[in-house]
Amino acid sequence: MRLAFLPALLFALSACETLPAASSDDSDIRYVTDGATGYPFSPAVEADSWVFLSGALGITPEGKLIEGGIEPETRQTMDNIQATLEAEGLGWDRVVKCSVFLADIAEWPAFNEVYKTYFDGNFPARSALGASGLALEARVEIECIARR
Amino acid sequence: MRLAFLPALLFALSACETLPAASSDDSDIRYVTDGATGYPFSPAVEADSWVFLSGALGITPEGKLIEGGIEPETRQTMDNIQATLEAEGLGWDRVVKCSVFLADIAEWPAFNEVYKTYFDGNFPARSALGASGLALEARVEIECIARR
Amino acid sequence: MRLAFLPALLFALSACETLPAASSDDSDIRYVTDGATGYPFSPAVEADSWVFLSGALGITPEGKLIEGGIEPETRQTMDNIQATLEAEGLGWDRVVKCSVFLADIAEWPAFNEVYKTYFDGNFPARSALGASGLALEARVEIECIARR
Numbered sequence: 001m002r003l004a005f006l007p008a009l010l011f012a013l014s015a016c017e018t019l020p021a022a023s024s025d026d027s028d029i030r031y032v033t034d035g036a037t038g039y040p041f042s043p044a045v046e047a048d049s050w051v052f053l054s055g056a057l058g059i060t061p062e063g064k065l066i067e068g069g070i071e072p073e074t075r076q077t078m079d080n081i082q083a084t085l086e087a088e089g090l091g092w093d094r095v096v097k098c099s100v101f102l103a104d105i106a107e108w109p110a111f112n113e114v115y116k117t118y119f120d121g122n123f124p125a126r127s128a129l130g131a132s133g134l135a136l137e138a139r140v141e142i143e144c145i146a147r148r
Numbered sequence: 149m150r151l152a153f154l155p156a157l158l159f160a161l162s163a164c165e166t167l168p169a170a171s172s173d174d175s176d177i178r179y180v181t182d183g184a185t186g187y188p189f190s191p192a193v194e195a196d197s198w199v200f201l202s203g204a205l206g207i208t209p210e211g212k213l214i215e216g217g218i219e220p221e222t223r224q225t226m227d228n229i230q231a232t233l234e235a236e237g238l239g240w241d242r243v244v245k246c247s248v249f250l251a252d253i254a255e256w257p258a259f260n261e262v263y264k265t266y267f268d269g270n271f272p273a274r275s276a277l278g279a280s281g282l283a284l285e286a287r288v289e290i291e292c293i294a295r296r
Numbered sequence: 297m298r299l300a301f302l303p304a305l306l307f308a309l310s311a312c313e314t315l316p317a318a319s320s321d322d323s324d325i326r327y328v329t330d331g332a333t334g335y336p337f338s339p340a341v342e343a344d345s346w347v348f349l350s351g352a353l354g355i356t357p358e359g360k361l362i363e364g365g366i367e368p369e370t371r372q373t374m375d376n377i378q379a380t381l382e383a384e385g386l387g388w389d390r391v392v393k394c395s396v397f398l399a400d401i402a403e404w405p406a407f408n409e410v411y412k413t414y415f416d417g418n419f420p421a422r423s424a425l426g427a428s429g430l431a432l433e434a435r436v437e438i439e440c441i442a443r444r
Contacts, residue, residue: 027345029392029443031418040412041422045392047443048345049175049196052393055423096177096193097200099291101425105281116188122179126189127203127291129249130281133401133426143395143423147177147195197323197344244325244341245348247439253429264336270327274337275351275439277397278429295325295343 034087037063043084049148051088055101055141056080057134070107070139074114077142082118085146092118094146097125101141105130111140182235185211191232197296199236203249203289204228205282218255218287222262225290230266233294240266242294245273249289253278259288330383333359339380345444347384351397351437352376353430366403366435370410373438378414381442388414390442393421397437401426407436 032044032051044053058066058076066076085091100115102108108128116123124144134141180192180199192201206214206224214224233239248263250256256276264271272292282289328340328347340349354362354372362372381387396411398404404424412419420440430437 027443029390029418040408040415041394041419043421045421047392052421052441054421055425094177096195098189099423101423102281105279105283108283112188119188122177123189125191125193125200125202127247127249127289128283129203129279129289130428131401131425132278132280132428133398135401135404135424141423141425145200147175242325244343246337250429253427253431256431260336267336270325271337273339273341273348273350275395275397275437276431277351277427277437280426280428293348295323 032084032088035084044088046088046148051090051094051146051148053081053084053144053146055099055143056084057136057138057141059136059138065136065138070102070104070110071114073139074111077140078115078118081142081144085144088146088148090146090148093120093122094148095124095144096147097145098127099143100126100128101131101134101143102128103131103134103137103139107139180232180236183232192236194236194296199238199242199294199296201229201232201292201294203247203291204232205284205286205289207284207286213284213286218250218252218258219262221287222259225288226263226266229290229292233292236294236296238294238296241268241270242296243272243292244295245293246275247291248274248276249279249282249291250276251279251282251285251287255287328380328384331380340384342384342444347386347390347442347444349377349380349440349442351395351439352380353432353434353437355432355434361432361434366398366400366406367410369435370407373436374411374414377438377440381440384442384444386442386444389416389418390444391420391440392443393441394423395439396422396424397427397430397439398424399427399430399433399435403435 028047030046031042033042035043041054044051056077058073060066066072102111176195178194179190181190183191189202192199204225206221208214214220250259324343326342327338329338331339337350340347352373354369356362362368398407
């Protein structure tokens with residue numbers, strides 16, 4: 001009877017002892033370098049199960065901006081973000097927040113039409129604004145925060 | 149005497165056993181849809197006790213931008229954010245970070261005069277910048293991150 | 297033999313009992329006011345070991361924008377951020393995400409050259425965009441999120 005306490009107590013202890021380890025993992029920062037461009041930013045950085053993705057552009061694997069204006073460029077940008085998410089074992093359903101920078105805010109409706117097709121009814125929080133210019137003369141840049 | 153251990157042990161176990169559950173809740177994403185506009189973003193999204201609010205504009209419940217320039221528009225924008233916060237049981241004292249996008253950076257001082265009246269001495273971290281354009285031709289858009 | 301359980305059980309309990317306290321600390325918001333400017337934002341705000349820094353400009357301790365264009369201004373901005381980080385016991389290796397606002401996106405390459413010297417090979421996630429204007433007529437504003 002007395003010994004019956006032992007396994008339960010050991011379980012209680014082992015459960016509790018995972019805490020300090022978990023807590024120290026929470027402070028770790030992990031740099032995602034797949035798809036790095038040579039520019040001074042990581043494609044994504046993770047800490048405490050939050051994944052911060054760098055602003056993405058509608059560039060092809062060759063590093064050239066895709067042609068054809070806001071619609072193909074939005075599609076390529078979203079595909080690039082999706083590739084980064086999938087390489088991390090994540091999907092659009094784990095994205096909680098996006099920031100959208102447009103070269104011309106007049107393209108907001110056309111942007112929205114492509115953007116919304118990537119979601120299944122549940123949309124991340126979002127801000128959108130016109131920028132006075134984007135790198136590589138892009139028409140759109142999108143930055144996301146995902147939750148593992 | 150031996151049985152006296154039992155309640156304490158059960159308490160220890162029950163306290164520890166809440167951990168895996170709490171940890172799986174931390175991964176949950178909750179979409180706030182009250183006040184959704186039909187545009188592809190949620191008014192707010194919560195994960196792990198962090199609440200990301202979408203960029204808010206100074207629109208009335210009818211979806212029209214309020215008239216009168218930067219001051220009434222800032223007030224309406226802040227009131228709209230406050231309504232979203234309050235519906236979540238939160239207040240301005242739970243907002244840790246704001247991003248402010250202005251149609252004209254020259255309106256930054258006038259914006260500040262209205263903005264600061266919503267806080268009780270403790271201000272969130274903040275960035276502000278001029279945008280080359282905002283949705284609905286707004287003069288200001290404000291995005292906030294709150295901690296539950 | 298029976299009493300041998302007691303220290304282990306007390307340890308198990310005490311380990312578990314730190315949980316509610318830790319969990320309530322996670323909800324605390326701490327405002328960093330060192331270096332506050334009189335404008336309605338805190339230099340940094342911390343919650344749950346996340347440190348949100350306000351957008352920083354290349355101003356001297358006297359509050360004047362440093363002269364000489366994008367390069368000295370980037371250096372001064374990064375030094376200002378570093379001072380805020382160091383006052384918090386943090387360094388660039390704890391920064392997971394930056395947002396960069398440039399008065400002229402054409403200065404992006406020159407900005408990058410200075411920016412990258414502050415890092416040791418591991419770069420935060422980042423977005424950069426041209427703003428139509430920045431406070432104090434700055435050429436660059438940088439906002440960071442750090443993990444304690």
